Amino acid sequence: xEDALRLHFNLTAxxxxxxxxxxxxxxxxxxxxxxxxxxxxxxxxxxxxxCMLCVIGTFLFTDTHLSGVSAIGRFMVGMGxxxxxVGVLKLATMWLPENKLAMVAGMTSALGTxxxxxxxxxxxxxxxxxxxxxxxxxxxxxxVVLAVILWFGVGDHPKHVFTGPESETMDKKFKDLAIIxxxxxxxxxxxxxxxxxxxxxxxxELWGIPYLRHAHHLTDAQAAFANSLLFxxxxxxxxxxxxxxxxxxxxxxxxxxxxxxxxxxMSFILYMPDLSSKALNLSIFVLGLFYSAQTIVFVVxxxxxxxxxxxxxxxxxxxxxxxxxxxxxxxxxxxxxxSLKYHHSLDVPTGVALNKVHWLYxxxxxxxxxxxxxxxxxxxxxxxxxxxxxxxxxxx
Numbered sequence: 564x565e566d567a568l569r570l571h572f573n574l575t576a577x578x579x580x581x582x583x584x585x586x587x588x589x590x591x592x593x594x595x596x597x598x599x600x601x602x603x604x605x606x607x608x609x610x611x612x613x614c615m616l617c618v619i620g621t622f623l624f625t626d627t628h629l630s631g632v633s634a635i636g637r638f639m640v641g642m643g644x645x646x647x648x649v650g651v652l653k654l655a656t657m658w659l660p661e662n663k664l665a666m667v668a669g670m671t672s673a674l675g676t677x678x679x680x681x682x683x684x685x686x687x688x689x690x691x692x693x694x695x696x697x698x699x700x701x702x703x704x705x706x707v708v709l710a711v712i713l714w715f716g717v718g719d720h721p722k723h724v725f726t727g728p729e730s731e732t733m734d735k736k737f738k739d740l741a742i743i744x745x746x747x748x749x750x751x752x753x754x755x756x757x758x759x760x761x762x763x764x765x766x767x768e769l770w771g772i773p774y775l776r777h778a779h780h781l782t783d784a785q786a787a788f789a790n791s792l793l794f795x796x797x798x799x800x801x802x803x804x805x806x807x808x809x810x811x812x813x814x815x816x817x818x819x820x821x822x823x824x825x826x827x828x829m830s831f832i833l834y835m836p837d838l839s840s841k842a843l844n845l846s847i848f849v850l851g852l853f854y855s856a857q858t859i860v861f862v863v864x865x866x867x868x869x870x871x872x873x874x875x876x877x878x879x880x881x882x883x884x885x886x887x888x889x890x891x892x893x894x895x896x897x898x899x900x901x902s903l904k905y906h907h908s909l910d911v912p913t914g915v916a917l918n919k920v921h922w923l924y925x926x927x928x929x930x931x932x933x934x935x936x937x938x939x940x941x942x943x944x945x946x947x948x949x950x951x952x953x954x955x956x957x958x959x
Contacts, residue, residue, distance in 0.1 A: 564686065564690055564695045565579060565772070565773050567690060567694070567695045568582070568695065571628065571695075572628070572629075572630040572633060573630070574630065575896075575900055576896040576897075576899045576900045576903075576924075577893060577896045577897045577899075577900050578630070578896075579896055580769065580892045580893035580894070580895060580896025580897065581634075581893045581896070582630065582633065582634060582637060583637075583768070583769050583892050583893075584888065584889055584890075584892040584893045585634045585637040585638050585641065586637050586638070586640060586641035586644070586888075587641060587885055587886075587888045587889035587892070588638060588641065588889060589638045589639070589640075589641030589642040589645065590641040590642070590644055590645045590885055590889075591882050591885045591886055591889050592882070593641075593642055593645035593646075594645060594649065594878040594879065594881050594882030594885070595740065595875070595878060595879060595882060597609070597645050597646055597649050597650075597874075597878050598649055598740075598874045598875035598876070598877065598878025598879060599733070599736045599737070599740060599874075599875055599878075601646075601649055601650060601653045601874035601875075601878070602653070602736050602739070602871065602872060602873070602874040602875055603733055603736050605653075605719030605720065606646075606650040606651075606653050606654050606717060606719060607713070607714070607717040607718065607719050609646050609650060610646055610647070610650045610713045610717060611710050611713045611714045611717075612643075612646070613642075613643040613644065613645065613646030613647060613650070614643060614646075614706055614709055614710040614713055615643070615706075615707075615710050616639050616640070616642055616643030617639070617640050617643035617644060617703075617706050618643075618703045618706035618707055618710065619639055620635075620636045620637065620638070620639025620640035620641075620642070620643060621636065621640055621699055621700075621702060621703035621706065622636070622700065622703050623635060623636030623639065624636030624637055624640065624699065625695075625696045625699040625700055625703075626696075647675075648671070648672075648675070648877075648881055649874060649877050649878045649881060651671050652667075652668060652671060652861060652865075652873075652874075652877050653873060653874040653877065654717070655667045655668070655671065656865065656870075656873040656874075657719070657720045657721070658720070658721060661957060662809060662955065663809060664809075664862050664865060665804075665805035665806070665808045665809045665814075665858075665859055665862040665955070666802055666805040666806040666809050667805070668801075668805055668858045668859070668861045668862050669800075669801035669802035669803070669804055669805030669806070669855065669858045669859075670801070670802040670805070671858075672797070672801045672855070672858040673797065673798040673799070673801040673802050673855075674798075676794035676795075676797045676798045676801075677794075677798065679767070679768075679791070679794045680791040680794040680795055680798065681791075683772070683787045683788070683790050683791035683794070684784075684787050684788060684791055686698060686787075687783050687784055687787040689701070691783070735871075736872070736875065739868075739869060739871065739872035739875055740872070740875050740879075742868075742869070742872070743868050743872060743875055743876050743879055744879065746867060746868070748867050748950060748951050749864055749867055749868070749876065749879060749880065749883075750883060751946055751949050751950050752860050752863045752864055752867070752880065752950050753860065753864070753879070753880045753882075753883025753884055754883060754942075754943070754946050755818065755822070755857075755860055755943045755946045755947060755950065756857050756860035756861075756880060756883065756884040757883055757884045757885070757886055757887040757939075757943075758822075758887065758939040758940055758942055758943035758946075759818075759821065759822050759825060759854050759856065759857040759940055759943045760854070760857045760884050760887060760888075761887055761891065761935070761936045761939050761940065762793060762825065762829060762850055762851075762854050762936060763793070763797070763854075764885070764887055764888030764891065764892065765887070765888070765891050765892060765895055765933065765935065765936055766793070766829075766933065766936060767790055767793045767794065768888070768892075769892050769895070770892075770895055770896075770899075770929070770932070770933060771786075771790045771793070772786045772787060772790050773786075773924070773929075774929040774933065775789055775790065775843065777924050777925070777926070777929065778925070778926035778929050778930070779838060779840075779843060779926075781840060781843075785840055788844070789840070789843050789844050789847050790847070792844055792847045792848040792851065793847045793848070793850060793851040794851060795848060795851060796847070796848040796849060796850060796851020796852040796853075796855070797851040797852075797854070797855045798851075799851075799852060799855075800821075800851060800852035800853065800854075800855030800856070801855040801858045803852075803855075804817050804821060804855050804856045804858065804859060805858060805859060805862070808859050808862070808955070809955060812954050812955040812956075813952060813954065813955070814859055814862070814863050814866075814950075814952060814953055814954075814955065815947055815950060815952050817856050817859060818856050818859055818860075818947050818950075819944060819947050820853075820856065821853050821854060821855065821856020821857070821859075822853075822854070822856065822940055822943045822944045822947070823853075823944055824849075824852075824853030824854075825850060825853040825854035825856075825940050826937050826940040826941050826944065828846055828849050828850035828853055829850060829936050829937045829940065830937045831846055832846050832847060832850065833929075833930050833933060833934070833936075833937065834930060836926075854940075857884075860880055860884065861877050861880055861881070863880075863950070863953055864876045864877055864879065864880035865877055865957065866953040866955070866956060866957045867951075867953065870957060887939070891935055891939075894935070895932045895933060895935065896932075898931060898932035899924055899928055899929070899932045902924075902927070902928040902931050902932060903924055903928055
């Protein structure tokens, strides 16, 4: 929807990056209160509430020509979405065996990518057919249905388990949070997750499709399909990486192999010239397989923390992971605009606004701006040498 949104709200690449990143300005700081609330009150009510916030925010986003109002809607969607991943993994810690948590985290992430994978292809078709506003409104209507399903379909804990989510006071939850925040290992582990997740937050979620269209001259449909293969690779890789990690009872080897493969494949996609559509599709799919090792960080965060604070630990880890999107999505847009303005091979016509010349971005502009991704993953590989191996055992 890049072209439609930039024209509708009169946005430069920097403005478009900011509008996307507003989601994370709500999502990231909400993680800590969400984690505490999940541990205290359970997922059922909070997941339903979060879903309805997404619905209201989406309707607000589509029903305006003012970029400021749309940003408020986007902010509300980010706030509501903050409950989703933490809520599902909290349910997993309550309902499923502890020794399968890495595989479960991978499966949860894999299921989440189905929406992105379908969305990449479906949204292109619906936007081209009916426009972006009806497309978004339909998704909001589906959100109302989903909220009803959540309310009647989710149970906070198994009936045979006596200790429910109200078993500990909020004071105890804040003490757990203080312990987790002071744990340096949680922050290093989260940094790894943040950097290895950049192929999603910076490439697939925002700049990947424009890059494939402008730098490799793919059609809208071809670019959307290629981009969706990243999620398809992630969908297969995440539970597989988790299962391998559970099987060998080691976390770090899988994390190192995944990040190394992701750094190589991301560099190949960005810097190898004249790739065919088939080569791009295969490369992006393999990138998805490798960087799916990122999901293991949520299990490591859980294993570095006390069991009653599982939701808080997962939420803090998720917050650190998503800081990358909050900062780097608008930064890449800014770098694109700067490269467009100053790149020696491009001359922007005098008097033409930047939001009207997105078609002038060259492969070199995108490669310069998105060099952040492979460089960040290399730093993630280095960080693994400072993470303590948990041997797939939770902290007492």
